[in-house]
Amino acid sequence: MRIREEVEKMDVKEYGGRSVKHEIQADMSANINPSGVSPKAIERLNNLSSRHINHYYMPNSQLIGKIAEYVGLEPENIMLGDGCDGCLSMIAQTFLSKGDQVMIPVPTFHRYEFHSRLMGADCIHIPLGELNHEHVSASNAKILFLCNPNNPTGTTIDKDMVEGYVRRFKGLVVIDEALADGLQDCIDLVRKYDNLVIARTFSKVLGMAGLRIGYLAGSRGLIDVIKKVSSPFKVNGIAQEMAEAALEDKDFIRKSVEFIDEERERMLKTLREIGVRCSNSSSMNFLMSTAKISSDPDNALQILERKGVKVSPGGAFRIRDPHQVRIAVSTKRQNDHFLKTMKGLVEDA
Structure with a gap:
C-alpha cells in the first residue's frame, strides 16, 4: 500500500501535552472557559x-x-x-x-x-x-x-x-x-x-x-x-x-469575558510582584517563565507537577526559551492554588 509522502513524514504524536503522574489540583493547561457551558x-x-x-x-x-x-x-x-x-x-x-x-x-x-x-x-x-x-x-x-x-x-x-x-x-x-x-x-x-x-x-x-x-x-x-x-x-x-x-446567552458570554479578564490581570499582577516574567496578554492565556523555580526547565515542570500544577510546555509552539510555559486562566480555586504554589516555590528557590 502506497502512503502519501507528506503523511509518511509526519510524526505520530499524542495531543494533550505531558503525561502527569501526580494528582492535579490546578490545571492551567486547558485554555477553555473556566465558567463552563452556557x-x-x-x-x-x-x-x-x-x-x-x-x-x-x-x-x-x-x-x-x-x-x-x-x-x-x-x-x-x-x-x-x-x-x-x-x-x-x-x-x-x-x-x-x-x-x-x-x-x-x-x-x-x-x-x-x-x-x-x-x-x-x-x-x-x-x-x-x-x-x-x-x-x-x-x-x-x-x-x-x-x-x-x-x-x-x-x-x-x-x-x-x-x-x-x-x-x-x-x-x-x-x-x-x-x-x-x-x-x-x-x-x-x-x-x-x-x-x-x-x-x-x-x-x-x-x-x-x-x-x-x-x-x-x-x-x-x-x-x-x-x-x-x-x-x-x-x-x-x-x-x-x-x-x-x-x-x-449574551449574559453568560459577558460574564465569562469579565471573569477571564479579571482573573488574568490578578494572576499577572501577582506573578510580576514576585519577580516572575510574563507576556503582556489580553486573552485567556499568557506565557510565564519558570526560571525563578529552577535553572533546569524540565526540573521546573516536574516541581510544578509534584505540587499539583499542570502547565503547557512551550516546545509545541516553537518558543525559543525552554523556560517559557503557557498558562491559561482557570477557575478561581485553581488559580488561587497556582498562585500560592508559585509564591512558595519562588520564596524557597
Whole structure:
C-alpha cells in the first residue's frame, strides 16, 4: 500500500501535552472557559429529541444566521466547521499544494504548520515580534497565518496593522480568532478584502470545546470555494443546536469575558510582584517563565507537577526559551492554588 509522502513524514504524536503522574489540583493547561457551558445551551441539550441523534444533520441555516448576526456579517459570509482546527484543515485542502510556501509568525498554535505540511507545503517561520509590512509585501507565500489574539502569548496585533498585512500580501491571509470573543476583532474586514478568511470557534469563551464546532468568515466567493472540500455532515446536530442556544446567552458570554479578564490581570499582577516574567496578554492565556523555580526547565515542570500544577510546555509552539510555559486562566480555586504554589516555590528557590 502506497502512503502519501507528506503523511509518511509526519510524526505520530499524542495531543494533550505531558503525561502527569501526580494528582492535579490546578490545571492551567486547558485554555477553555473556566465558567463552563452556557445554562441555555445545557437547557437546549436536555430538550433535544432522538431525531438529533439518529438523523443526518445538515448545516443549520438558523444557526448560520445567528452567527452572522453575532459577528455583524451576512449568512453568505459564514460556513460551519468542526472546530477551528477543522476549519484550518479545509483551508489547507482548498489552497495548498506540494511546494507552496506558507508564512507563520512564531511562537504560535502548531496546527497551522501541521495542516500545511500535510498538504506538502513548506513553512517559513518568522519571529512574532519581527513580522512587519515589508516582510509581507516581499513574500511569495501562498498563505499568511495570523493568530489574533495569539496562542500562546495572549498578545494582539493592532487592527490597522492587520489590515496593512491583508492589503500588502499577495496570497491568502488566514486569521485565527479563536480567542477573540469579547475583544477587538478583524472580522468586519472580510467585507473589504477577498484575500482574507477568519476562523473562529465555540471552544473558548462559548465553552463547547468537546462538541467540535467552529466557523469560517470570508467573502462569498471564498466561502463558496472552501465549501467544495467540506462535507454536508461535518458538524453534528447536537453541537449545532447547543451552539445556537449559546449565542443567545449574551449574559453568560459577558460574564465569562469579565471573569477571564479579571482573573488574568490578578494572576499577572501577582506573578510580576514576585519577580516572575510574563507576556503582556489580553486573552485567556499568557506565557510565564519558570526560571525563578529552577535553572533546569524540565526540573521546573516536574516541581510544578509534584505540587499539583499542570502547565503547557512551550516546545509545541516553537518558543525559543525552554523556560517559557503557557498558562491559561482557570477557575478561581485553581488559580488561587497556582498562585500560592508559585509564591512558595519562588520564596524557597
